Amino acid sequence: MTNPPGLLISAPSSGTGKTTVMLGLLRALAEDGLTVQPFKSGPDYIDPAFHRAAAGRASFNLDSWAMGAPLLGAIAAQAKGADIVVAEGSMGLFDGVAKPGELGHGSSAETALRMGWPVVLVLDVGGQAQSAAATALGFRMYNPDLPFAGVILNRCASPRHERLTRLGMERAGLPVLGVLPRRGDLTLPERHLGLIQAVEHPDLESAIAGYAAFLRAHVDLEAIKRAASSGPMGPSSVALPRPPAQRIALARDAAFSFTYPHLLEGWRAAGAEILPFSPLADEAPAPDADLVWLPGGYPELHAGTLAAAERFLTGLRRHAETRPVHGECGGYMALGEGLIDKDGTRHRMAGLLGLVTSYEKRKFNLGYRRAELLADMPGFSAGTALRGHEFHYSSIVEQPDAPLARVFDAEGAEGPQTGSRRGHVTGTFFHLIAEASA
Missing domain, CATH: 3.40.50.880 (Class I glutamine amidotransferase (GATase) domain)
Incomplete structure (x- = not known):
């Protein structure tokens, strides 16, 4: 038995727009009639509530530093009944702890490898053109075993900028799954621990609907669906954590x-x-x-x-x-x-x-x-x-x-x-x- 096909949305670093891409993608796929299962790689406390608002389905953390294979399998099994899985990475794709624990480094790449999810790399191409391909190629080659779906180019300034950046990606042999024009309103409010909480957003539903419309206009959703894949189902018979009281x-x-x-x-x-x-x-x-x-x-x-x-x-x-x-x-x-x-x-x-x-x-x-x-x-x-x-x-x-x-x-x-x-x-x-x- 296998998990539903999935993808992991990641980036070279924080602040590149992957959360807004994630939310727009979740909602756009749901609008297409798919049952979408969101996940969050890493220990983030805030993003899963945004995912739930966008997908209409509970999102769960998957953490290769803190969770052993049995628990990872039990959490992955929450995707049962979904048509597609979309997971969001934390920080940069390969960022984790310096010294591995008994389980792993805790990076988003590690999650993608364990689950068999190809990576969609969100690249902020502001201030560069063909050079963005060198960054993307480095991420593609850093671990050749990591499945790689392609790139979404974010904050593209003009048609000429897009053309030049695409030339670099073509030369590097990297599929371009979408190109997002620069827009200043595609940011979520933040405070000292990162994003504000989903329940505090003044108009979250309107914001997510806007992200979905933006993604639908500028991303090849069919190519993203085709790129989704997964590995073998984990040991779903293992129970999730037991309650501390009744x-x-x-x-x-x-x-x-x-x-x-x-x-x-x-x-x-x-x-x-x-x-x-x-x-x-x-x-x-x-x-x-x-x-x-x-x-x-x-x-x-x-x-x-x-x-x-x-x-x-x-x-x-x-x-x-x-x-x-x-x-x-x-x-x-x-x-x-x-x-x-x-x-x-x-x-x-x-x-x-x-x-x-x-x-x-x-x-x-x-x-x-x-x-x-x-x-x-x-x-x-x-x-x-x-x-x-x-x-x-x-x-x-x-x-x-x-x-x-x-x-x-x-x-x-x-x-x-x-x-x-x-x-x-x-x-x-x-x-x-x-x-x-x-």
């Missing part, structure tokens, strides 16, 4: 939204009940929940609102007296004593941990994490090794509680962001992706 109160709003889709799908598939609530709307977690889970997000942008959310804070504190509470990144920050915003104002948080964080004193924290638990956390016992990803700008001012884990980066260096535990409450700065053995 009834899970999950914070979900503009302040708390970064939960990997494969985790939620695994929790639901195993029969867990997910009970969403909004701290920003001052909603308390369900009083009969077994576990409260606060995902990452942007509490630093809503600290005043959260500090004033008495029903939320009272319900959270009451739950923590007898049952577990866990927070990741932004959720971890909200469990602490205080959060200092960009203006230096300190806001009182839940006070379930002693953690104090500052967005005024910004420190960029980015990368894969391997954690060895020193104590139990929801769903995992002490001694378990977990894999995750960390991405935030907040720094720790105080962290008086017992550490939850020893935490290492992708190259094995141990770091200070150990997470915390106190009573029934645990928290980490890394976002959980998988158990290390999965």
Whole structure:
């Protein structure tokens, strides 16, 4: 059995327009009557929600650094019933960690190779013409085993510019699947962690429809469909991650939204009940929940609102007296004593941990994490090794509680962001992706 045919949309670097190409392509193919399965290569928290809006089907992360072959196969099996798969790469095509872990480097090229998806390379050809072919040819030849569908030329300035750039591609023997004229309105709003969240976009449906019309006018959709291919189906009998409890109160709003889709799908598939609530709307977690889970997000942008959310804070504190509470990144920050915003104002948080964080004193924290638990956390016992990803700008001012884990980066260096535990409450700065053995 094989997966539906697929493609991976990548680029030489970030900022070349691959996300808008991805969204336009997803919607255009769906408009053609195809059932389109989106995926995201790598640990990005934001893009899958945009993919879902464009394709009408849940998007999932595939991560060759954090996920073993069984879990990759189980996630790839979510494409069952689709006519075509379209995956979006992260950063540049071959960008990953410097030192491979037990599983891999985590690059988009690695994902494409494992899944058998040919690569569509989105090239920003601004400021060059025939020379763009040298860049594309280098990517094509860097790993000759990597299937390569062709290129989409982005930000082309004129018909003459297109003609010259095509000449270079023809000389290099590289198929041109589309040429996108330069347009200043084809960008998505961004903030400090990248794109704004899909739920915050002022008119996302209109934007995606515009991208689709633009792609339809300038890209050979039939050639893209023909180029799609795939490798053998992975071991789909392997289950997705198990739920950490039966009834899970999950914070979900503009302040708390970064939960990997494969985790939620695994929790639901195993029969867990997910009970969403909004701290920003001052909603308390369900009083009969077994576990409260606060995902990452942007509490630093809503600290005043959260500090004033008495029903939320009272319900959270009451739950923590007898049952577990866990927070990741932004959720971890909200469990602490205080959060200092960009203006230096300190806001009182839940006070379930002693953690104090500052967005005024910004420190960029980015990368894969391997954690060895020193104590139990929801769903995992002490001694378990977990894999995750960390991405935030907040720094720790105080962290008086017992550490939850020893935490290492992708190259094995141990770091200070150990997470915390106190009573029934645990928290980490890394976002959980998988158990290390999965």
